[in-house]
Amino acid sequence: MVPGGLCVAETNMYPAPMTESAEAAPDPTNADTTEFSPTGASERVVSLDVLRGFALYGVLLANSVPWYSARAFMPRDVLLAQTDTADKIFLFLVGLFVNGKAMALLTFLFGLGFSLQLQRAEATGRSVVPMHVRRLASLALIGVCHVLLLWWGDILWGYAIAGLGLLFFRRVRGWRLVAWGLFLALVPMCVTAIPVVSAALRPLTPAPPDHAAFRAAVYAAITGDDRLALAVMHAKHALYFVGNLAPWYFPWLLGRYLFGAWAGTTRIVHEAEARLPFFRKLLAWGLAVGLVGSAIHPVRQILMRQGVKLPEWLYVVLLAPAEVGTMSLTAGYAAAVVLLMRRPAWRRAFLILAPVGRMALSTYLGQSLVCTFLFYGWGLGLAGRVHAWWLWPITLCVFGLQILFAHAWLSRFRFGPMEWLWRSMTYGRLQPLRLPARREELA
Template sequence: MTTETIARSDRRIVTLDVIRGVAVMGILSVNIVDFSMMQAAYLNPAAFGWPDPASLAVWIANMLFVDGKFRTLFSVLFGASMLLIIDRAERRGESGWTVHWRRMAVLLVIGAAHAILLWRGDILTLYAITGLIAFPFRKLATEKLVAAGLSFSLFNLILFAAIGVTLLRQDVQAHAANADPLDRLNWELNLSSFYPPADDVAEDRAVYGGPWTGIVKHQAGEATDVLTNDLLLLPDTLGLMLLGMAGLRSGFLTGAWDDRDYWRIVRLGIPIGLAGFGALVIVDIASRFYMPTLLTGFESLMVPFRLAMASGYAALLILLSRNMGWIVQRFAAVGRAAFSNYLGTSFVCTFIFYGWGLGWYGKLTRAEAWLVVPFVWLLMLLWSKPWLDRFRYGPFEWLWRSLARLEFQPMRKSGREAAA
């Protein structure tokens, strides 16, 4: 079976798997900060003081090449896969809505359990909620899906620009001579967490360096606040999912376009993205990571540059997937088991950093913590393909599918399937 035939078959679309695999791996490059140290450091690399040269270099590299781009790809692929599953269900005569809401309901439960029992950085709950909202858009024509997706991205840009302006005003007012106590309180509520005092850092290290029960209690207590903050990303996530639907419908994500068109997107998208993020890096360092500037730049002004660069990455990965060599097959397998790899990453990294495991939390610099990333990448590449050579689904894909369909799904491949 040729690559083109596989890409057009009803079983798998290889380009989706490859992009999803690279995306779930790339996300870890920035998420490792949230696994290894206080959340304030995720956005503010100077949260605990000016970073050492190696940590600053890691932050710059992530900001230029990774941060935001792979989350964009992951969200786009979620939208594309969601539409694919709904369309296939309806072609089988099933109710697309029933299949969809069951999948999202199970995902919501798994995401909530993940966020409370394991890792505070969960994105599955946001995806489940956004996925339910995205369902009515599925019948739109490709052009209207693109327009709707970009509209939500524009809304996200305006929203975070307004938030940035508000934070700037609060910072100025709180530190003015004879500042109003209310202004100081607003600053404490909205900005002080990005500049944590030593007592807060010590308390955070005590929680995540302590027993699992203490971590669960802490994360359960913060669940509502975390979800509220996550929902600020809902417009952006919804827009990306709709663009993913458009990418599937148009044939862009399935590899149906001409190579010259993909190369054109690569040559335009990646340099444009690098130019924008390069300017942001310069501004952030020059401002000494002033939080209103950093947040506004990354979450608002970089929206078009992030979309451009993610599109360039997607086009490049599609071109590379034309040749299904062994390394492409490995990345495709990671993508087929992306749900298991995402949750598996949380198990591995929380074991390495949290107190119930090795207890490295808060003890490493950003650069030192990042050295864990290639090790986890290697694990993903090593286990995914051998597992999927023998089984139809990754472990958590099987669980998700079985719970959503209310019956255990066949797991082990037949001899003929394994040989295919």
């Protein structure tokens, strides 16, 4: 599980990444129809697919830097010897512009999707609860399989657990959703960072007896070819990592969902054409506030590498501005996409990403499959052998292939393969997968 943002240094084994992985999150535009069946393509909001496509590349890059490449588990002296100036510049830029933003966008889309499901359920007089619970249970099961079979950093089961909290807010509307979102995203994280609180929580969270030895064991499993040993270490690491963050992580996810729920209930994205002045202001303020706040964590890391130790109280004080910066910059990114989609040339370019966004779950899981093959010992074994900045061209190639695959797949099928499985599990019956044959093909 790889959340973004700053984490308590004393209680975390590693610097917190973003996961972003990803949608890993549910497809927010695929809410239930009045008959509780999957949403048709004609009902989709293309801007959301494009946003999800952008987020998925951020997920891939952010997860590749510390996790797939195993940089987070390498011996410190080896890592420092392998890091040159180009790597340091690349890591700073990833920290500033990428880390945390993809997860923020995907959690926003998750919450937006819930609000659409709720609106459809209310329109038919049915309860959204049974369908929502089935969707989350199916997602959690897929996530557990992901951890055991491919990669420890799965986000799906965490999304599913936090997603249950959305049911408590299904009657809340308007700016109260934003207020609750800010409270849940900021307060638990800041409170648990207070030294006396973190010290009290530490005995209650699972942790390995020796962190350094455990990291070495994880690195050995990643670079080795014993798949059973790798699965065991993945399960242990997922437990330790998420268990360590749990006191604030699940409320934090739920808080971010609520921003999306606000957007869904106000239909601000669906009615973007009538709200362009709002998106222009959001772009300006989001970039201004976001760049300042998002710089806190990368600058702190630079200072730490140079041996500068910041006071613990300053670290706690900076948590909230850093989180606000992440959310603000993410909002600026979203506003930029919405505005640029109004320009024909930009729209044509962005639409290339839409198929990847439509099959986000398949894309996310596919990233784990391809990247573990590239870096792990059971595949090409690149872990520990590449500079950080090399991950940029590597991930661009991987994502480019995923774009081609998504276009080819969706030219014949309604959903991505994992989306089809998820829907079939949710509705308790096999969903139609193939697109109807075109008339010219039947002639």
